[in-house]
Amino acid sequence: MAAPQKRVFKEHSSQSNFEEAAVTHSDIELDVDFDTHVLSGHVEHTVEVKKDGVAELALDTRDVAVSDVTVNGEAAEHSLAEPHKALGSRLSIKLPAGLKAGDKLTVAMGFETSPQASAVQWLAPEQTAGKQHPYLFTQCQAIHARSILPCQDSPGAKFTYTAAVRVPQPLRALMSAVPLEEDGEQELQHASMKARSGTKVWRFKQAQAIPSYLLALAVGNLESRRLGPISHVWSEPEMVEAGAYEFAETQSFLDAAASLAGPYQWGVYDILLLPPSFPYGGMENPCLTFVTPTLLAGDRSLANVVAHEIAHSWTGNLVTNKSWEHFWLNEGFTVYLERKIMGRLCGEKMYQFQASQGWLKLKNTVHKQLSPEHPFTALAPDLSGGVDPDDAFSSIPYEKGFAFIHYLQELVGGSEKFEPFFKQYVQTFAGTPLTSDDFKTFFLGYFKDCEATKAIDWDTWFYAPGMPPVTNTYDESLGQAAYELAKKWHTSDVMGIGSSGPQGASADDIKGWSSTQIVAFLDKLAELRALQPLHPSICRKMDELYDLDSRHNSEIRCSWFQLCINAGDDAILPRVAEFLKEQGRMKFLRPLYRALNGSKSEAARHLALNTFKQQRNAYHPIASKMVAVDLKLAAETAE
Structure with missing residues (x-):
């Protein structure tokens, strides 16, 4: 097999131009219509010019109808390209001439989702625990936020947001943001968002910059139970008590993670226990982790999934892969932090046991689910040519990523040496998307006096398919x-x-x-x-x-x-x-x-x-x- 080739960074999963003109903040209004299965909305993007002379703002969309586009309050020329099968349609908005780097603009528009929007699942009452009210939830990872609103749908583009969401009473809306206290204003502000009787508006603010895949919304008959000083579990009344019992260790997980990675920076950490059709174990939406009811084992034995989503508050949500080709930086480090959390609470042998189990899962993925030659078994797979990141999803970024991080830990002298590096890594790149090469440069700089690092075959680890070039050994005594x-x-x-x-x-x-x-x-x-x-x-x-x-x-x-x-x-x-x-x-x-x-x-x-x-x-x-x-x-x- 030919030697793996290092690749120059390019964002393959977004058609936006965030490196030329970046959306830094979005004010969003949404109207939720359960009859038509449509989200109608208005968004006002704050755009910062990154390069002199930029002539357009390019946004990602997928099956979203766009109307009333303005730039700085004036009607703007815009066009929607023919749809790409995986990436959707590029929305191009003409900007004023003569822009300089550092200039700021306001770009606003109305939008309406398709009833088949890939990010949204609409549930009939009979699909819920209570059987009385409809429900919806979103799942924007990897590139599904573009099916909700026009945005720069890349993990390399981060923005803050506010949102106002109108829903039928008595339903409650929750988002990946801090809920705001009711201010008496019960209507949406934009003129196009006409009032509807029997509805209520819920308001949110996300002050930390997030990538679009962490934009999240849920609407249902929801109530909460307190788990700790900054935490609640939310669910339908029929499941909320079971969730409160199952996730009672949440604060212990938060404390352990903070000791390893630094202070928690998101204000609140709530958990939403979703209906059974949620497609993942958990989704690390900031301030509001989504979890599956398949975690309700009755004995807290599956709560490590919550530890994993808590870990994402640092690795992924703060320190983010710049593109989906570098997804292992999110998931490999999150598995590492998850296992460190469990090690702190249950002993080092638990870390080792979970690591050995992960190695079995990795072998199964490489040899049975895919193949040792499959390009998606590379730690940093090539997603050029319009590959949908969902198609590349497997345990590879999780377990091969973890195996690489554990290998590096042992190479430089074990946990005593590596854990301070890990905390410094998180603090250095907080808020900053990065690539595999950015990590490599930082690692080699931090351990510049460690001779053992010269043995690392970086390109094989990053770009070669199959099992890792090094086989780790773990203490398997618990197993x-x-x-x-x-x-x-x-x-x-x-x-x-x-x-x-x-x-x-x-x-x-x-x-x-x-x-x-x-x-x-x-x-x-x-x-x-x-x-x-x-x-x-x-x-x-x-x-x-x-x-x-x-x-x-x-x-x-x-x-x-x-x-x-x-x-x-x-x-x-x-x-x-x-x-x-x-x-x-x-x-x-x-x-x-x-x-x-x-x-x-x-x-x-x-x-x-x-x-x-x-x-x-x-x-x-x-x-x-x-x-x-x-x-x-x-x-x-x-x-």
């Missing part, structure tokens, strides 16, 4: 019992022809185990059986002993279901179908649909296609699109 049990079941069915299981196997094998240990057991067994799946009878024996079919923990269910599907154990299929219908989290949907569709069982393949046909409109548009790709139905879903 040892799980791994040993996996080996026993593996050797009891070496030929894949079935057996009665390991000699002496009993329910006591996993008595007292945490859900994390059970997942470690199942994932290790899946790794050992990658080439020769288990016999279906072995899966039935395991369920008989360990009661795995009826587990409610979502992580256990997903790992167990995949093991059974790969074994051709059709007895599990009704439970798989039930799981695919009750939630829309891509972490579970995509591997299960892929396993079903790739099964030798005709019943499993049939179940995949039939279930997706029934559920596709209930999933978030992003999840529906990606599952369609997995099932090779992309052309059918690109309507």
Whole structure:
């Protein structure tokens, strides 16, 4: 294979010109119409000129109708380019002649979203926990903010914002911003936003500059419970108490993160527990983390997802990748900080255990989900040519990114040396988008006297596909019992022809185990059986002993279901179908649909296609699109 080539930075996922004329602040008004599934709005962008003589402001849009465009209050010439399949349509607005770097302008316009806006999911009352009121939520990462309003939809472009959102009573609006106290003004200000009876306006302010993918809105029958001095959990009344119990450790996570990365800078940290169709485990929207109800395990065992989203308050939201090719800078460092948080609270062995589990996930992604030659297994993949960043999404930026950071930590002398560097890195780049090369330069400058850094093969780490060039070693003592049990079941069915299981196997094998240990057991067994799946009878024996079919923990269910599907154990299929219908989290949907569709069982393949046909409109548009790709139905879903 040819040596990987370093690439010059270029933003491939945005058609805006933020490096020439940057939107630095946006005042947004939104009117939410549940009858038409349309967000109508008006936005006033404050624009700072970056280069002398710039003649236009270019913004990203996707299926957004634009009207009444003005520059400094005067009607402005504007044009909308033909849509690109992945990137949408470039909106070009003519600016006054003779502009100089440092000049500021006000560019305003009305807009209206499509009912099929890719960032927005509209839920009917029957899709909610309470069954009485409609609900909507947005998901703008990676490049979906452009389907809500014209903006510079790149992580390299940051802006502050205020917002006023009109919703039907008695619903509540929440945003990725600090809610403002009611001031008695219950109408939108712009003349085009006509008043509607039976509505209420909610107001917000985000004083920290954010990239567009962190713009977020949710509207529903919502109430809150306090978690700590700056934190609440929000949800429908039917789920809010469960959320308050599950996320009770939020303040401990915040304190641990601040000790590692510096003071929390966002004012409030609230959590919104969403309906089941939310496509991710969590989304780190500033001031208001979105989380999935699949975290409601009842024993706080999945709260590490909240630790991950809290970590994003520093790595991602403050220190941001400049483009989606450098996404590992967000997620690799966030996984690192998440595991450091859990290490602080649960001991260093927990950090090591989670790291070893992450390595298994990385191997599975490289060797089974993709391939060692797949370009999307590079830490900094090439997204030129109009690639949709969603198509490149996998565990690679998370786990390969973490593996690189852990490797660097051990190379320079361990946590004692690396943690002060990490805090300095966060403080230095707070508010500043950066690239992989920016990180490299800062790292080498900080550790300029460390001879060991000369051994780092930067280009291979950044640009080569496949597994990392260095294999880390981790303390696996917390997972040892799980791994040993996996080996026993593996050797009891070496030929894949079935057996009665390991000699002496009993329910006591996993008595007292945490859900994390059970997942470690199942994932290790899946790794050992990658080439020769288990016999279906072995899966039935395991369920008989360990009661795995009826587990409610979502992580256990997903790992167990995949093991059974790969074994051709059709007895599990009704439970798989039930799981695919009750939630829309891509972490579970995509591997299960892929396993079903790739099964030798005709019943499993049939179940995949039939279930997706029934559920596709209930999933978030992003999840529906990606599952369609997995099932090779992309052309059918690109309507």
